[in-house]
Structures are given as C-alpha cells and as structure tokens.
Amino acid sequence: MKNKSFILSIIFIFFTSTTFMLWYGEKTINNTANSGYSVFSFLNSESIIKEDSLSALTFKIENLENIDIEYDVVVYLNNEKFDTKKQLVKSRESVLIQTDKNIFEKISKNSLNKYEIVINWDSKRKNKESLKKYFNISNETSK
C-alpha cells in the first residue's frame, strides 16, 4: 500500500512538473513572447522583377502589438517620392501594401539597369524606419 502511494505520488509529481513546463512553454512561445513587436517585410526577395508583377514590390506589415497602429507609409522610387498611404493595422493582424501599378510606367520612362525602391513608415508609437530593395526589370511578363 505504501509502495503504491509512493509510486502514485512520484508519478503525480512527474506529471505535474512536465505538464506545467510544456504548457508554460507553449503559452510563452505562442503568446507572451510572440507579442509587443511588429514585422515589416517584402513579400518576396526577388530582385529580378517581371514587368507587370507587383508581388516583389509588395510590402507586408504584421502587427503583433496589443494595440491597433496607424502607419504613414511613403514609397520612394530612386529617391523620388512615388506614393503615400495611411494604413491602419489592427492588433495581431497583418496587412499587405501593394505599390501602385503605375510604378512600371514610371520605370519604363528610365532605362536604368538598377532600380531602388524604399518604403518608409512612421507611426505615433514607432520611429521612422524603412526597407529598401534593389531590382532589375525582366523583359518577360508574368502570367
């Protein structure tokens, strides 16, 4: 009987210890530690862009803060202001910001080998930050 209660007590201690660690780990990884910051990224890393494909110039904001944030986004093409947008990103949501399709018209007016797109954003809570991408235009068109 004593042995039985001893083994049951040990099993209980093991069970609660490991369950607590696993549960606490999941909670921290998925919730507690995965909040309080935002991620800004280009949708893909392509630097050779097909002429009518905007995906490589599309920009994603993932708001992992606990509040909604409004961003003032400014797009520069080769150091010239090209587009501005106000974008509200709700808490724990993400938003894709597509560059205006006119960008290709603007590009076609220059025949440079290398283009630079800079995306700047600003908000009341965040300092001004930016992403930039150097790219070429491929003559092929996307399907």
Next chain:
Amino acid sequence: MILLLIKFHLAVILSLFVPGYFFVKTFLKKQSNNLSIIEWFLLSFGFSLIIINFLVLLMNFFSLKITTSSLIIALLAFSLVFYFLSKNKSGTENEQDFSEKNSCFKNFEKQRFALVLGIILLSCIIRVFYISDGIVPQTTDLGHHIYWSKTISETGKLPNYGMPDFIIGEHIIFAVIQLISGFSYISAMPVSILFIVNIFSLFAISLCAYYLVLQFSNKKSAGISAIFTLMIVGTFYATSSPQAKFIAGGVIGNLIGNLFIPFAIYLFLLAIKNKDSRIATLFYISLAGLGFTHHLSTFVFLYVFIGFFIIFILLLLLTYRLNLSKAFRDTLPYLKVFFSKWNLATLLLIIGFMLFVHMPSYLNKSAVDTAVGAPSKSTRVGLPLGAIILSVGAWKFFYALLGAFALAITSLKQFHKKPCEKTITALVSIAFLFSWFSIIFIMSAKPALLKVDIISSRIVSYITFPLAILSAFFIAFTFQKLSKKTSPLIGQLIFFLVIGTGMISGFADISDSVRENDSAKEKAVIQTYKASEYLNGVAKSNENVLKDHIYLEGDTWMKLFFMKDYTYPLSRSYLMRYDDSVKKRETCTRDMIAIPYSEIGQKCFQETGVSYVVLKKGFDTAQFESSDEFSKIYISSNVVIYKRYKPE
C-alpha cells in the same frame, strides 16, 4: 493543447517505461519481489532508454523507415514479447532470491516515506522554476542536438554525422517522443525529457550510494547515506552543473551519461552483492547504453573503472597480506558472475552490434587521439583547486573530504578483520568510491598525469556525484557515532549544524544562479524564429544564408527552420575563435559581415553563395544600411535581413 499533452505523456510511458519494465521483469523474474519500487522505476526507465536506441538502430539497419506507426509497432511488439517471456519463463539454477530485503526504499517507515517524497518534490520544484525562466528554446547545445533529432523525424532514418562530436544515443529519444506525441521541437518538449532524465539520475545516484555504503557498513548507515545523497544532489546546488543548468542548456550527453554512470555502477554492485550473473548481463547492457550515448561519459567511466581495478587489487593484497591463493579463492565466485556463458554471449552480441549494425561515431583513431595524450590547449591543462571547489560547492567538497577520511578509517578496519568472501564486496565498494572520486579529481586538476586531453571544466562536472555520496556517507557515519557516544541533544545539534550549513551553501548557490526571467530576450528569440520562417519561404535552394551568432538570440535554432544541412545557415562565430594558433580557421563568415565591400568580403560572398545576411538590429548593420549592394528586405524590432543584390 490538452490532446498534445496527453499524447506526450502516453509517448513517455510507451517509450520510456513499458519496454524496459518487461525487459527487466524477464531478466529478474524471481528477484523482482526484492526490488523496491524506486529500483523498478529506475530500471524500467534506464533500460527503456537503451532499448529504444537499439530498436531504432536495428530498424535503420534493416532499412525500415522510422515513423510514428513503425515506432509504436516496434515498441509494442518488443514489450509484448518480453511480457510473455516474463510470464512463461521458468526459473533456472542461476536464479536466486536476494538474501535479504535489500533496498533502502523498500518497506518505508512513515517519516522516511515523507522525507524521500519531500526531497523529490523539492528537487522537481527547483528545477521546474529554473527551467521555466527561459523556457523558449534558445541554447546553443540544444539547438545543435535537436537539429539531428528533427532530421530523424523528417527523413525517417538515422543521420550520418560526418563528425565525432555527436553520438546517436543523444538524439534518438527526442525523435521517438516527437514522432509519437506530435509535439513540436520548438517547444519545452526537449527540456521536459531532459528533466525526466535528470530526476532519474537522482534515483540512480541514491541507490548507488545505498549499495556502495551497504557493503562495508550497516543497513542503517546505507539508508541514511542514500537519503542524504538524494538530498544533496537533488536540492543543494540543484541549479549548478550537471543539474538544472545542464537541462536548460541542453547538455544531453552529460545528462544521460550522468544517469548511466551511477546506473551501471548500481547494477555492478547489485550483481556482486547477489552473485547474480543475470544482473551482470544487465550491467553489460547498461554499459553498451552508455557507450552509444556519450563519449565523454564513457571515457570517464572507463578511467574510473580502471582506477577501481587498481585500487581494488591493492586493497585486496593488503587485506589478505599477500596471501594470493586465498584472495583469488574468495574473489573467484564474484568474478564468475561476470563471465557466465550468458554474459559472454551478451558481450559478443554487443560487439557484433557495434561492428555490423552501428559503430559509435567517436570510436575511431583520430577521435581517440584528440582525447588521449598530453593536454593540447590551455582549457585542458586542469583546473586549480579553487575553481574545482567553486564549481562543486564548498560545503559538498569539504564534507566529501571528511567522508573520504571516514572511508579510509573504514577500510583500515577491514585490514584488521579476518578476510572472508564478504570482505571482497566491502573492498569493491571502498575501491569504487575512492576511484570514482580520486580519478575524476585528478582528471580535472592534473589531467596530464592520466594523459587526458579533454576540456577540464567539462570533466569536473562528473565529480558531483561521488562527492555527494562521500559527504552523505560522512553525515551518516558521524550521525551514527554521535548517537552512540553523546547525548541525543548534542547529536541533534551537530547534525543540524552540518545540514544547516549545507542548506545555506547549497541554496545560496541556487539563488546566485537563478536566471532572470528576461521577457525581452524571449521576445528576441521568437523574432529570430520568425525571421527564419520568412527566410525559409523566400530563399531559393541555391542561395546561402549567413547569420550572426555573436548578437542574435537563439540563432542556433535557425537551422531547424531550414533543415537543409547542419552547417546551413552559415554562422559568424565569436571573434576569438577565428584566431586559432593550432588550427587554421576559415574567416569568410567573419569578413562577410565585418567588411562586405572589401575584396576579401566579395570573394567570400562568391565562394560561399551567401545571398542573405541576418543580423541583430543595430549590431554591425551600419555597413549594410549604407550599401547599395544590399537590399533590406525584413525588419522587426530585433532582427534585420539583408539580401545581396546580384545584377544580371
């Protein structure tokens, strides 16, 4: 989540208890009544761990894919076979009942029951809280190891490491639990398994202490020694190496080695005590388990065993006053236990397994040469006494020395007794305890004397267990002497003084080493994971990635998101590592971050095919920010990714 937790517990029971339980039950059918519940628990766990390794190695040898279903079938089939064997097998001549009710953990008194449970509970609580402050997987060692476990899970076969640093036994168990439970590797699952291993090593060391002391002292002394050993290793200095610190750090090999070393010694002593060749077979199997799990632990055990043999022979000669024929006559029955037909067959089987199924990766000449010989680096020349005391705890070291002194007195008493067969078991225990302590001490302090060329700070962690046994023995020894010779009050006062100072020293060590629950660091690690997920989505198969190990948090775990190769992504290491006077190191991983524009940097980018550089935001990023050769494609508050622009 609840389902996942249930599956985890079922996976642990199925893989870490059931097969070992039936296996041991088959071997120790008749003796089973005399084993305590803790011994059953420990034997089931230890042998399950070994069985899993051998089963998976065999599955891989026969090209059976390692999947959830194949693992469950193999484990169930193995358990069923041994279940029937344990039911049907009739006893043989070799089998015998243990002569006495052996264990300290059998037939508890109420107070002892509560004390042992209390110690186990406290040991678990200290460890759980220590581990939880940093539960997000981020440590370097664990990241490297878990990559290999994930490789097993994803490919269904065992990896070819191509280097002697890793041993298969360190990785199989995580793959098995992951495949059966479905728990992600990026979770607390790996440390939870290590936590279980560590707690079982406490049981092993406690039982080891019991049988070591029992053979040259009395049952009461052995019982007290076992419980104090459990208390010292479980609760005092519970967060230093090789305890909770190793669990959190993912030092898998040392942790499993620290389970198997006392486990093997326990079986060795049990086999001798009961003159039982079946237990000797289990001892050999436990050694094989150790050998397939950790090179350093195997190496340490080998040295300790050789030391034991030499000390034993010396003690034997002294005790028998050079009467060799009588000494041999008394030793022979014990020797026979280890060289029965079954045991020789088991040894042949183990050797055959190593030769034809799987040879541990460290068993080659170059790996052995790097570990044996004159110390080749400043980190291998030994630690000063102060550093050893600091690493094991002053209180433990002091009382262990007194314990060694008490042991010397006990062994002197043996010389005055008329030697008989029972003397042998006493000498075995004394020799083992002396060897365990002194050999590891010499290996840590003056490795050149034993031709050991291994990092001294790693070896010193192995001395914790013999020190705990010696200090526990001293407490038991003094306690018993005092209870006979002084009034109970004085005895109790001295006893509480000893234990009280132990508590102060041991718990002070715990409070010094408590980790800060740094939520900012955990967030930083999660951001590294997130950046890795992004990169895995955008990087093409021919594009290489370079990350910064100096500043990025949890960067070793990035390879788990790519699963391309152990060396993918490339990593900038600590700068001092590039200046190695012994071995010329590559410097591209440093130069591509420090001087990306230079001729050297450009050449390195071309040679390595690195297209992406992952850095901690604001740390060595200036050269990339101002560059017109690097796009900045990803940023979070902690991580930034640059992509090298390659014109067509």
